[in-house]
Amino acid sequence: MLIEILQQTINGLAIGGVYVLIALGLTTVFGILGIAHFAHGSISMFGGYLTFFLVTAQGLPVLAAIPLALLAGILLGLLVEILAYRPVRNANHINAFIVALGLTMMVEGLNLQLFGHEQVVIPTGLSKVFRLGGITVPELRLYVILAAILLVVAMMIFVERTKTGQAIRAVAENRDAAILMGVNVKTIPLIVFSMSTALGVAAGIMVGALFAIAPGIGEGLVVKGFAVLILGGLGSFPGAILGGTVLGITESIAAGFISSAYKDVIAFVVMILVLLFRPQGLLGRAP
Amino acid sequence: MPNPKLTRACAALALSLVAGTALAAEKKLTIGVADALTGGGAVYGLPQANAVKMAAEEINAAGGIKVGADNYKLDVIAYDDKANPTEATNAVRKLIDRDGVKYILGFCCSGSTSAVASFIGNEKAVMLVGNAAERSITTKKIPNLVRTRPPADYTGQAAGTFIARKGQKRIAVLGALDVGFYAQYVDSVERELKKAGGEIIAREVFSLKDRDMTPQLTKIRGLNPDAILVVGYVEPAAFVYRQAVELGMKIPRYGFTSGSEEQFLRVTTSEQMEGVWDLRPTELTLLSASKNGVAYHANYTKKFNASPSPSSPYAYDQVYALKAAIEAAGTVDNTEAVAKALRNLPVPSQVVMQYQPVDGKMFDSNGQAYTSNGAFQWQKGQWVFVEDLPSDSKAYSQFLSTLN
Numbered sequence: 001m002l003i004e005i006l007q008q009t010i011n012g013l014a015i016g017g018v019y020v021l022i023a024l025g026l027t028t029v030f031g032i033l034g035i036a037h038f039a040h041g042s043i044s045m046f047g048g049y050l051t052f053f054l055v056t057a058q059g060l061p062v063l064a065a066i067p068l069a070l071l072a073g074i075l076l077g078l079l080v081e082i083l084a085y086r087p088v089r090n091a092n093h094i095n096a097f098i099v100a101l102g103l104t105m106m107v108e109g110l111n112l113q114l115f116g117h118e119q120v121v122i123p124t125g126l127s128k129v130f131r132l133g134g135i136t137v138p139e140l141r142l143y144v145i146l147a148a149i150l151l152v153v154a155m156m157i158f159v160e161r162t163k164t165g166q167a168i169r170a171v172a173e174n175r176d177a178a179i180l181m182g183v184n185v186k187t188i189p190l191i192v193f194s195m196s197t198a199l200g201v202a203a204g205i206m207v208g209a210l211f212a213i214a215p216g217i218g219e220g221l222v223v224k225g226f227a228v229l230i231l232g233g234l235g236s237f238p239g240a241i242l243g244g245t246v247l248g249i250t251e252s253i254a255a256g257f258i259s260s261a262y263k264d265v266i267a268f269v270v271m272i273l274v275l276l277f278r279p280q281g282l283l284g285r286a287p
Numbered sequence: 288m289p290n291p292k293l294t295r296a297c298a299a300l301a302l303s304l305v306a307g308t309a310l311a312a313e314k315k316l317t318i319g320v321a322d323a324l325t326g327g328g329a330v331y332g333l334p335q336a337n338a339v340k341m342a343a344e345e346i347n348a349a350g351g352i353k354v355g356a357d358n359y360k361l362d363v364i365a366y367d368d369k370a371n372p373t374e375a376t377n378a379v380r381k382l383i384d385r386d387g388v389k390y391i392l393g394f395c396c397s398g399s400t401s402a403v404a405s406f407i408g409n410e411k412a413v414m415l416v417g418n419a420a421e422r423s424i425t426t427k428k429i430p431n432l433v434r435t436r437p438p439a440d441y442t443g444q445a446a447g448t449f450i451a452r453k454g455q456k457r458i459a460v461l462g463a464l465d466v467g468f469y470a471q472y473v474d475s476v477e478r479e480l481k482k483a484g485g486e487i488i489a490r491e492v493f494s495l496k497d498r499d500m501t502p503q504l505t506k507i508r509g510l511n512p513d514a515i516l517v518v519g520y521v522e523p524a525a526f527v528y529r530q531a532v533e534l535g536m537k538i539p540r541y542g543f544t545s546g547s548e549e550q551f552l553r554v555t556t557s558e559q560m561e562g563v564w565d566l567r568p569t570e571l572t573l574l575s576a577s578k579n580g581v582a583y584h585a586n587y588t589k590k591f592n593a594s595p596s597p598s599s600p601y602a603y604d605q606v607y608a609l610k611a612a613i614e615a616a617g618t619v620d621n622t623e624a625v626a627k628a629l630r631n632l633p634v635p636s637q638v639v640m641q642y643q644p645v646d647g648k649m650f651d652s653n654g655q656a657y658t659s660n661g662a663f664q665w666q667k668g669q670w671v672f673v674e675d676l677p678s679d680s681k682a683y684s685q686f687l688s689t690l691n
Contacts, residue, residue, distance in 0.1 A: 004505060011499070015499055117325040117326070118553075119554075129533050214327075256502045256503070256506040260493065263502070
């Protein structure tokens, strides 16, 4: 039983890592700019597709393709902010909401046109399996978990320890006060979107390597991402990390010990229960 | 000086020949395809649509369909139903109402096919179902519907006997059990296992979009089964096979998936697939194919730059069955006569699948065709046909006739 619990926890950690990255990207945009960036899932799939293209069609090693895809993600984030969201920044919230929906359809269509409708799996060549007692950890999953931890730590250092990070947090806290303190608020959305998109691309690569990328998968991811946001607390970075991990492990344990047929249902029931007792989410601040 | 009477006679003959040829050559028959061209079902639907187009081109190149003095060339319109019931209904309505199509082929997936089957009986059209395996599609006695693929439980019965014969008693199932025909397949397997003293110890589920099967597999691993049985679409099934190896499971793996080597290798490695069994209708596998099958494989690969999926000839065969039925009925306009001709059709010589005719006819009175069933095993990078699975098409046809 203990082995099964540990195995399910490790199973859940890999997918939890993906949820964390998706949720961090979403929470950054939502917490700081107040935009429900629905296209985030489709954009992360774009990153996965791009990596697949670089590896299979251009013959790049996967370790060379990943930084290129992340760089493309950063540039794409800038474009999204400048072309899609900046024009509606000062308009009613519903405008940004509609732009987000339109952008989702556009990116989905773009993925379909550029990369086709077939499911693709990013070839990594990692097929070793580590065994410890009765627990098995595939090499690829281990690297995904480690990469997710690394990215989360890097982001936390950036946000907590750098001047730009402090500026981002200041804008999130109080935009007017940040302006008065001399923060250049015009560049903050650009930084936020590039950072968020890069995290999304990283998540897309992980999904593409662990599982598969196909039309429609991004939508599911973004729904889970928003669920994590609510579970962890809107706009809270530690909340997104905790929420993503909890959701991943809960799904895995629920499927293993209750029923795989209700895997998603059980995960969302847990979310509802948490919100009943902590409406602000696990680590969100009470209003 | 030429004889004016002879000249006039020659000119009249030439004119009548030219006119006759022109009339025969200009006739066009549009057939429709409703199938999953994108999304999860596309692994079955897209190859089916390709197969219909290829068969139509072959028929056209050979002169078309002869109806009396006319020769009809086939024109194919294909719509994407995304394996979704609403999309399939819309696609078929569009084919019938807007495009004026009377013959609709394809239909890889059961949910979307059942939706269309529910109203096709009221239409002046003929529906030819391919890979969709839900039993109820041919239990409703719809006179203008036929299906080339046998129902899933027909195959499940043979698969259950095979697994029991291998001596495995405790079987864990992992599959798309919320899809009716997969559940029917598993029920049939269970019945046969019970007869041999075996049992199904777990029924774990995945959905079409699931790619992480490790929670279910970890649970199954904890139950120590003698074997696992995987029933579902190729892509999720491929992940099950891959992740079972990653979790260190070394028990026999049986499946009901009908995927090609190429489709599995997009997800797994050949090493991870080694030894997997696929217990399914004896569909297209190069090593067991007939002469038609070998030619089909070569032509398809050349034309589409990809191997055909094993189930794709169900759709290819639909076109030749339709051709034979139209020629037998002597009409393209009277769909009732064509539907009736389909029910009385001997197996056409051009088909790829190895059908087991019932009373000498390709389709039984329910509109159902039967192929033999086979045990295929993944060996060194390819599916190898190992043996036939005994299947009694006549007995099953009688059983099917008793259902509503």
